[in-house]
Amino acid sequence: MEVTVKKIINDPATVVADALRGMELAHADLLDVQYDPAVVVRVDAPVPRKVAVVSGGGSGHEPLHAGFVGRGMLDAACPGAVFTSPTPDQVLAAVQRTNGGAGALLIVKNYTGDVLNFETAAELAAAEGIEVRSVVVDDDVAVKDSLHTAGRRGVGGTVLLEKIVGAAAERGVDLDGCEALARKVAGQVRSMGLALAPCTVPHAGEPSFTLADDEMELGIGIHGEPGRQRVPVRPADSLVPALLDPILGDLPFGAGDRVLLFTNGMGGTPLLELYLAHGIAERLLAERGITVRRRLVGPYITSLEMQGMSLTLLKLDDELVELWDAPVRTAALRWGL
Amino acid sequence: MEVTVKKIINDPATVVADALRGMELAHADLLDVQYDPAVVVRVDAPVPRKVAVVSGGGSGHEPLHAGFVGRGMLDAACPGAVFTSPTPDQVLAAVQRTNGGAGALLIVKNYTGDVLNFETAAELAAAEGIEVRSVVVDDDVAVKDSLHTAGRRGVGGTVLLEKIVGAAAERGVDLDGCEALARKVAGQVRSMGLALAPCTVPHAGEPSFTLADDEMELGIGIHGEPGRQRVPVRPADSLVPALLDPILGDLPFGAGDRVLLFTNGMGGTPLLELYLAHGIAERLLAERGITVRRRLVGPYITSLEMQGMSLTLLKLDDELVELWDAPVRTAALRWGL
Numbered sequence: 001m002e003v004t005v006k007k008i009i010n011d012p013a014t015v016v017a018d019a020l021r022g023m024e025l026a027h028a029d030l031l032d033v034q035y036d037p038a039v040v041v042r043v044d045a046p047v048p049r050k051v052a053v054v055s056g057g058g059s060g061h062e063p064l065h066a067g068f069v070g071r072g073m074l075d076a077a078c079p080g081a082v083f084t085s086p087t088p089d090q091v092l093a094a095v096q097r098t099n100g101g102a103g104a105l106l107i108v109k110n111y112t113g114d115v116l117n118f119e120t121a122a123e124l125a126a127a128e129g130i131e132v133r134s135v136v137v138d139d140d141v142a143v144k145d146s147l148h149t150a151g152r153r154g155v156g157g158t159v160l161l162e163k164i165v166g167a168a169a170e171r172g173v174d175l176d177g178c179e180a181l182a183r184k185v186a187g188q189v190r191s192m193g194l195a196l197a198p199c200t201v202p203h204a205g206e207p208s209f210t211l212a213d214d215e216m217e218l219g220i221g222i223h224g225e226p227g228r229q230r231v232p233v234r235p236a237d238s239l240v241p242a243l244l245d246p247i248l249g250d251l252p253f254g255a256g257d258r259v260l261l262f263t264n265g266m267g268g269t270p271l272l273e274l275y276l277a278h279g280i281a282e283r284l285l286a287e288r289g290i291t292v293r294r295r296l297v298g299p300y301i302t303s304l305e306m307q308g309m310s311l312t313l314l315k316l317d318d319e320l321v322e323l324w325d326a327p328v329r330t331a332a333l334r335w336g337l
Numbered sequence: 338m339e340v341t342v343k344k345i346i347n348d349p350a351t352v353v354a355d356a357l358r359g360m361e362l363a364h365a366d367l368l369d370v371q372y373d374p375a376v377v378v379r380v381d382a383p384v385p386r387k388v389a390v391v392s393g394g395g396s397g398h399e400p401l402h403a404g405f406v407g408r409g410m411l412d413a414a415c416p417g418a419v420f421t422s423p424t425p426d427q428v429l430a431a432v433q434r435t436n437g438g439a440g441a442l443l444i445v446k447n448y449t450g451d452v453l454n455f456e457t458a459a460e461l462a463a464a465e466g467i468e469v470r471s472v473v474v475d476d477d478v479a480v481k482d483s484l485h486t487a488g489r490r491g492v493g494g495t496v497l498l499e500k501i502v503g504a505a506a507e508r509g510v511d512l513d514g515c516e517a518l519a520r521k522v523a524g525q526v527r528s529m530g531l532a533l534a535p536c537t538v539p540h541a542g543e544p545s546f547t548l549a550d551d552e553m554e555l556g557i558g559i560h561g562e563p564g565r566q567r568v569p570v571r572p573a574d575s576l577v578p579a580l581l582d583p584i585l586g587d588l589p590f591g592a593g594d595r596v597l598l599f600t601n602g603m604g605g606t607p608l609l610e611l612y613l614a615h616g617i618a619e620r621l622l623a624e625r626g627i628t629v630r631r632r633l634v635g636p637y638i639t640s641l642e643m644q645g646m647s648l649t650l651l652k653l654d655d656e657l658v659e660l661w662d663a664p665v666r667t668a669a670l671r672w673g674l
Contacts, residue, residue: 006533006550008610008646010572018573019609022616026600026634062608082609196343199607213343235347236355263363268605270536270641271399272356272419273345279359295363299636304607305644309345334672 005205012202016059016079023066027331030070034097037090040066041076045098051169051178052076052098055107055162056091057114058083060201061222064159064301067332073166074330075104082201082304083223085113091121095130103131103175105182107162109154110138133175135182137161139191139312141250142219142227153221156264156312157189159300160324163333167326181323185314190247193310194227194239195220195266199303218242222266222303236273240280243311248288253313255289260296260324262312267302269309274298277309294324300332342542349540353396353416360403364668367407371434374427377403378413382435388506388515389413389435392444392499393428394451395420397538398559401496401638404669410503411667412441419538419641420560422450428458432467440468440512442519444499446491447475470512472519474498476528476649478587479556479564490558493601493649494526496637497661500670504663518660522651527584530647531564531576532557532603536640555579559603559640573610577617580648585625590650592626597633597661599649604639606646611635614646631661637669 009015017035024033032041046052055065056078065077076094078086095104104125108118115136122132139157146153165182173181195217198207208224211217216234219227234242253259263278265271278297285292293316301310314320327336346352354372361370369378383389392402393415402414413431415423432441441462445455452473459469476494483490502519510518532554535544545561548554553571556564571579590596600615602608615634622629630653638647651657664673 004570006553006570008533008573008576008606008614010574010613015609015613018616019612022600022612022614022619022634024616025619025629026612026615026632059609060607062612067608196345216343233341233343236345237347239345263359267607268642268644269345270397270604270639271404272352272396272641275356275359275363275399276347276352277345277359278363279355279361282359282362292362297359297363302607304609305605307605307642335674337673 005200005202007202009202015202016081020079030329030331034093037087037093038079039076039090039094039097040069040079041094041097042069042071045075046100048100049102050100050172051102051175052095052100052104053107053166053169054094054098054104056080056086057109058085060304061301063332068162068330070330071337072170072326072328073162073333085111085117088117088120088124091118092124095121095125095132099130105165105175105178106132106134107158107182108134108136109158110136110151111148111153112150131175133179135179135186137186139189141190141246142192146221147225148223155193155222156191156262156301156310157186160189160260160262160312160314161185163328164320164323167323188251188315189312190250191310191312192243192246193220193266193308194218194243195306195308197268197307198224199267199306220308222301224303236277236280240277241284244281244284247311247313251315253290253315258291258293258316260294260314260316261285261292262296264301264310264312265299266306266308267299268305268307274309281311293321342537342539344539346539352539353418357416367666367668371430374424374430375416376413376427376431376434377406377416378431378434379406379408382412383437385437386439387437387509388439388512389432389437389441390444390503390506391431391435391441393417393423394446395422397641398638400669405499405667407667408674409507409663409665410499410670422448422454425454425457425461428455429461432458432462432469436467442502442512442515443469443471444495444519445471445473446495447473447488448485448490449487468512470516472516472523474523476526478527478583479529483558484562485560492530492559493528493599493638493647494523494651497526497597497599497649497651498522500665501657501660504660525588525652526649527587528647528649529580529583530557530603530645531555531580532643532645534605534644535561536604536643557645559638561640573614573617577614578621581618581621584648584650588652590627590652595628595630595653597631597651597653598622598629599633601638601647601649602636603643603645604636605642605644611646618648630658
């Protein structure tokens with residue numbers, strides 16, 4: 001097939017499998033890739049008596065989720081086609097490959113297709129006698145319902161939840177405990193994003209939405225779903241509070257809270273701009289008496305080459321800080337190992 | 338000042354300092370920032386009796402160089418204005434702040450302004466009695482002379498050199514040894530890049546070059562300097578050899594060689610495409626009897642939001658493998674610590 005879209009790919013139909021082949025070669029020490037159905041599993045799976053932590057979703061958000069497979073985080077990731085939910089047989093295969101006898105926790109971003117397909121997989125796994133629980137992440141405060149979603153969308157909070165629950169599972173916390181922890185994190189994490197420029201899905205061949213040269217979109221979703229409003233180009237000092245204020249008001253977060261601040265790039269945003277935005281967000285939080293105890297800055301949940309960013313705030317306690325700091329060894333997040 | 342360029346910034350004149358403030362807050366455990374002149378130093382500098390490894394260059398290539406400041410890599414980085422050489426007083430300040438009595442090694446990318454300003458700084462430091470050596474990296478095989486450069490440009494090889502020499506300095510290798518090692522790495526590393534779409538320098542306000550919708554540029558520099566040729570959109574199976582073959586023929590690399598393969602994103606390239614390209618490069622190397630022993634895949638030396646990639650190949654021996662594997666703890670590269 002001829003390439004007509006301006007991307008470093010061969011064929012839009014095989015782009016996910018082609019990328020997985022490169023990932024498998026690049027990270028042979030961390031992960032194994034199974035191609036039909038497509039599943040990325042940690043190299044030592046199944047880990048006996050450990051809860052298997054499994055996630056997945058449409059491709060195009062890398063490093064989420066496959067980049068978080070490894071010790072201290074995910075046991076498996078199920079990459080769907082670009083911006084398309086993984087199939088139930090992918091999720092079932094992931095559970096089968098990683099179940100070490102302690103059951104599996106499924107981490108699901110709240111998109112209608114994902115929720116449905118993970119649910120079907122959970123039923124199929126249960127029918128095989130594997131105990132499975134699911135936790136849905138819906139941290140995006142921007143809009144109530146959206147394209148592809150009933151209720152709120154799952155976005156940046158997913159990264160934090162996968163790290164924290166992955167750490168607990170690694171320590172031997174059982175399925176009840178991992179599920180309760182996941183619900184706790186999902187309950188106290190909130191996010192909002194913005195876009196400066198769209199991305200192009202390989203098989204679509206044209207940008208998923210358009211923005212004028214002097215226009216930005218506040219509250220954008222990670223697939224370019226419409227947000228809250230389009231606004232003229234603004235300085236960062238005005239953009240950052242436009243993301244932060246809805247987040248703070250939603251939970252709500254307030255003076256005395258300790259938080260993890262995650263400043264995320266959508267894929268095509270220079271690190272220079274992300275750090276700049278992060279600095280503004282830290283200062284705004286300090287002014288409100290909120291203590292930033294942990295930070296993550298970088299492109300961890302992306303939308304291909306979309307230009308934009310999101311902020312995620314997680315309310316911390318000592319338990320969550322300790323699990324965040326626990327060693328992790330994946331392609332995209334690594335410390336202590 | 339009013340923002341007219343579509344970026345997450347306040348004022349093009351203060352963008353580097355504004356980003357450094359965010360970086361300082363995000364990584365207070367790793368680095369200290371000094372603002373006038375701008376220098377990023379590891380938090381425990383100076384380290385007594387350790388050779389200080391210092392680099393720097395124009396901003397806009399993040400995480401290079403400030404993202405590599407920390408234990409096992411750089412002692413200091415000097416961030417110039419965007420795509421502009423740091424001044425001699427920045428480099429001098431970095432040497433003064435990090436000199437632990439064992440002298441300083443300056444790692445300089447081969448651009449006329451950088452070479453000149455690092456040289457001036459080295460003379461000023463020498464006049465203060467600090468022993469300083471400089472090593473110039475010129476690994477880009479694309480063109481002989483270029484905009485801003487006499488001779489070859491310094492690109493991706495710089496990242497690998499900083500890691501390897503940083504590890505040696507951390508182990509207590511003296512200035513002669515660090516300099517010899519840096520020359521060895523510089524002598525056996527080669528790179529080449531391509532661009533799909535340009536980037537916009539904040540104070541310029543418009544793209545640094547233009548490419549038609551169906552056009553890519555092979556051999557592009559990290560500031561958008563002209564490359565070897567503009568070609569119609571091609572599949573990745575044809576793009577990757579167009580980067581790899583000139584690299585292989587140049588050193589040359591051949592059957593039996595062991596290498597580190599670094600697949601780098603220029604800033605706006607999805608990780609999906611980078612892994613896809615990496616997989617193709619690994620297979621091509623295997624076909625030629627070249628063994629890939631270590632890999633690095635990701636955006637480590639970027640050009641703001643430029644879409645594109647580069648490949649870097651370093652010929653390895655046991656010494657270099659061991660130094661590559663040595664623990665490192667920086668904002669952008671971290672393992673074992």
